[in-house]
Amino acid sequence: DGHILVTMGDKLIEADAVRELLRTFAEQQLDVVVGVLPCRKESSGGRILLRADGRLAGIVETRDIQKAAILEEAYRVIALGEKERAAALEALAVEVEKTIPNEEKRRIALGPLAEALSERDMAAVVKALQAGDPEMRFISLGKNRFAAAQAAEACYENAALYLFKAPALYEGLKWITADNAQKEEYLTDAVNYLANAVDAEGRAKFAVGYAVLDPEEVLTYNNPEELLAVEEAFQRRLAKTEMGKAAVTVVEKPTLPKSRFRTVRAWLQLLERGGQALNATLNDIYGADEPLHAERIATFRRVLQRFGELYGYERKVILVRAPGRVNLMGRHVEHRGGNVNVMAINKETVLVAAPREDDVVNISNTNSVRFPDRQFDIGKEVAGLPWDDWLNYIDNERVQNLVKSSGGDWVNYVKAAFLRLQFQFKNVRLRGIDAVYEGNIPIAAGLSSSSALVVATAEAAAALNEMDVTPQDFVDLCGEGEWYVGSRGGAGDHAAMKFGRRGAVTQIGFFPFKVGRAVPFPDEYRLVVANSHIKAQKMTNAKDTFNQRVASYEFGLMLLKEAYPQWAERMARLRDVNPETLGVRPSVIYQMLLGLPERMTPAEVWATLGGKHAAALERICRSHAQPEEYLIRSVVLYGIAECARARMCLNYLEKGDIVGLGRLMQISHDGDRVSRLVEGEGAGADGSVEPSASMVPYDYNAPDSYLQRLIEDLQSEDPERVAAAQIHLQPGGYACSTSEIDGMVDVAGKVPGVVGAQLSGAGLGGCVMVLVHRDSVEALQQTLAEKYYYPRRLEPDITVCVPVKGSGLLDIATGGN
Structure with missing residues (x-):
């Protein structure tokens, strides 16, 4: 006996909603009352279907x-007809995959029809439909x-708030089944039975x-987007209470200082008039480099001007900068702990x-031809997904599928940042x-x-949402955000920035x-970066190669x-496979590699690792994409040796041993090398690097004979042999260079004053970095132009790099607003 109130845990319900439910129940003398809400287009809540006379017919799941x-x-x-079928089948299959993205859920909902549509097999589609009940296309x-379209256009959705007379609920529970598209049991079956049960004379029983x-x-959620809205509303309500005022801060608008957050017009005026505060800020970021200051001011003004044209000059905005980076030593190893x-x-x-009131992100670029305007809703990106x-x-x-179908669109990198932050701060919309x-x-240059x-x-995003994120x-x-685009690298690039x-x-x-020590870059040397114009597209096939190498690391460590x-237990990461951590002689490391x-x-x-490590392998x-073969031993040797080189790098700078550092750069590049420039036969008449003509394949393997020779050298008493066999002097074979990059490295290495050259970045294209004496920079530029760029009819793209301050908001303290 009595009355039973039923609700779900995914609700934020005000007392007035319960009062309305009770009022309706009492006034209409009901056995059951269902709370409903006006239907929201994007909601996945069950739909309320009504009879022609307005009475409840039942609730149907989306x-x-x-x-x-x-x-x-x-x-x-x-x-x-036969001619129309193929196109219509393809359109249906695509729509089904979009409507029910999860393959397993499609199979549960549609049975054999799911596979038939996936295979675009018309005969199988016909067979699946013939085996089913034609009435299933109706509700x-x-x-x-009801027709499906009619149900989809329902005015109300289920609020999942019910009040039952106890006998009615007990009777309804008997009729709950899992006979639905998701093969799950729902309380709505009880409501549907009670709404349609009649006695022998056809009169409603309830x-x-x-x-x-x-x-x-009644704030409800069926997906992450709705959950964020519920959380936001809850925080706002809590903030209004006496208890919540001290515990909760709801940011209506950013409260950034004026030095960082001012109108577009004020920023433009500040950049126009210059002054001591602006100069001090630019000196702090870029050093005392007036031409670079002028270039940066022009860029800031150009971007501000474009924003003003699009959104107005009185909008308050922040100016953000994130520099590119070069990694002098430690390529491909930060995700291995190096x-x-x-x-x-x-x-x-x-x-x-500038901040918005909603969760829409609008992005534009001053180069709108190459980078078209884009828009997305943060909530919609996570709706209906894990x-x-x-x-x-x-x-x-x-x-x-969404990332692949967008073909490397720049918006994916913007999404990566917002979505990773949203996942981290699930209690904030x-x-x-x-x-x-x-x-x-x-771009794509390393x-x-x-x-x-x-x-x-x-x-x-962090600044305008006032998020408390440690550096x-x-x-x-x-x-981790950049994993969204498909590559599974580490955070070394982001840390550098x-x-x-x-x-x-x-x-x-x-x-x-850990941010370790910083050592001044030597005044008498320059780091020159030369673009090969070979692009490594992380969103396409290069991603597979990069991730195959990471997989080789993982498999190799499992085997060790x-x-x-x-x-x-000591080998938590590949960087731990070293003599110091394991307490062994260097020759033991080579013995371990022989076993790979x-x-x-x-x-x-x-076959080797699948039992114990099946989940990790998946x-x-x-x-x-699966390769024919994974490079195991050479990749693991490269990783172990590169971790050692990376640990030692700053020691060379501190000692002023720039030649020694250059040698490490050359060895590191050999670990990525796939070819080598040979003089004479195959070279151009002027000594230029002809495409493939003067390049011969480079053997980057690490055969047994090579490792055994290193062990013998270490065990000899010859100081030169022992020194040459040290781990940090072994290149290994990661093999992510290209013949063009290798040729540029070899050409640069022959210029007097160059102490070292290597691939910059992840590889498969991009740039070469060259460590060169400042007096030889011009000769290096000329040599690369004559022997690499001009023979290929390429525009020289060479940058003399200046070490600048890391990323952040432009912060200029003046009296402006």
């Missing part, structure tokens, strides 16, 4: 409506029959009604951004921005233009994250732990 619509369209397709509730509730009084030795450089991404874990989200089939960007970092876009966006967390979030110090090389460590269980296979097919990887293999 997935059941989707299933009915798919079946209805499938029946239409098979009735078409049936008692004697009431009085079932509904109460229309105020959406502001160090990087980085400089933020005088090429950067700049953006002007919300528990960032990796689960980016591995979701729908997310991966991020405010969107209006933003204009400009950058002069060469100077991290894409990472700079992520960092600049994250700086703006270390900021770097980690940017690194955030923690770069003007005039210095900074060492940064990972796991745990299996072979040497006594050291497994040089290469493994995917089948061999699974995660790793999802990141890339």
Whole structure:
């Protein structure tokens, strides 16, 4: 006996909503009352279907409506003529994958029809429909029959707030089944039975009604977007209470200082008039370099002007900058726990951004031809997708398809920053921005233009949402955010951009994250970066190669732990495979490498590691297309040796041993090398690097004979042999260079005054960095132009890098507003 109030845990319900439910229940003398809300277009809540006389017919889940619509369209397709069928089937299959992105959920909802549509198999579609019930394309509730389109246009959705007389509830519970598109049990089955039950004379056995509730009084969520709205409303309500005023801060508008947040007009006036405050800020960032100051001011003005044209000159905005970077030593190893030795450089991404009241992000670029205007809603990007874990989200089939279909669009890097921050701060609904960007970092050239876009966006998003993010967390979030575009690298690039110090090389460590010492870059030397004009597109096939190498690292470490269980706990990451950590002689490291296979097919990887490590293998293999073979031994040797080189890098700078540092750069590049320039046969008449003509393949393998010779050298008493066999002097074989990059390195290395040259960045294209005496810079530029650029009819693209300050908001303290 008595009355039973039923609600769900995913609600924020005001007392007035419950009062309205009670009032309706009492006034209409009901056995059951269902709380309903005006239907929201994007909501996935169940739809309330009404009879012609306005009485409740029942509640139908959104997935059941989707299933009915798919079946209805499938029946239409098979009735078409032969010429029309193929195109219609393709359109239906695409729509089904968009409507139900998860493959397993499609299978549950549609049964054999799901596979038939996935295969675009018309005969299988016909067979699946013939085996099913044609009535399933309709929604049936008692004697009431609704078309899918009719159900989708319902006026109300289920608020999942019910009041039952106890006997009615007990009777209704008997009729709950899992006979629905999701094969789950729903309380709505009980309501549907009670709403349609009749006695022998056809009279309703139960009085079932509904109460229309105020959406502001029943905040519900069925997906992450709605959850964020609920959380935001809860925080606002809590802030109004006495208890909440002290505990909760709800930011209506950013409260940034005037030195960082002023109108577009005020920024333009400040840049126009100059002054001591502006000069001091530019000196702090770029050093006393007047031509560079003038160039940067022109860029700032250009971006501000474009923003003013689009959004108005009285909008308050921030100016954000994120520099490109070079990594002097520590390539491909930061995600293995290795160090990087980085400089933020005088090429950067700049953006002007203003906050919005909603979660829409509008982005424009001063180069609108190459980077068209884009817009997205943060909430809609996460709606209906996994919300528990960032990796689960980016591995979701729908997310991966969206990223792939956008073909490397620049908006994906902006999304990466916003979405990773939103996942980190699930209790805050991020405010969107209006933003204009400009950058002069060469694209796909190994100077991290894409990472700079992520960092600049994250700086703006964090500042305008007043998020409490430590610099270390900021770097980690940017690194993980960039996984959204598909590559699974570390956070070394982002750390370089955030923690770069003007005039210095900074060492940064990972796991745990640590900003180490900074050593001044030598005054008498310059770091010159030359663009090969070979682009490594991370959004396309290059991503597979990058991730295959990371997989080789992972597989190699698993194999080492299996072979040497006594050291497994010490080998948390590849950087730990070194004599100091394991307490062994260097020759033991080479003995361990001898136990690794040089290469493994995917089948061999699974056969060897699949049992114990099956879950890890599935995660790793999802990141890339499977190669014929993984490079195991040479990649692991490269990683171990590069970690050692990265640890030692600043020691060479501190001692002033620039020639020794240059030698390390050459060895490091050999670890990525795939070819070598040979003089004479195959070279051009003028000694230029002809495309492939003067390049011969380079053997980057690490065969048994090579490792055995190193062991013998270490065990000899010959000082020269022992010195040459040290781990940091072994290149290994990561093999992510190109013949063009190798040729540039070899050409540069022959210029007097050059002490070292190597690949810059992840590889498969991009840039070469050259460490050269300042008196030889012009000769280097001329040689590269004559022997690389001009023979290929390429415009020389050579930058003399200046170490600048890391990323952040422009902060100029004046009396302006």
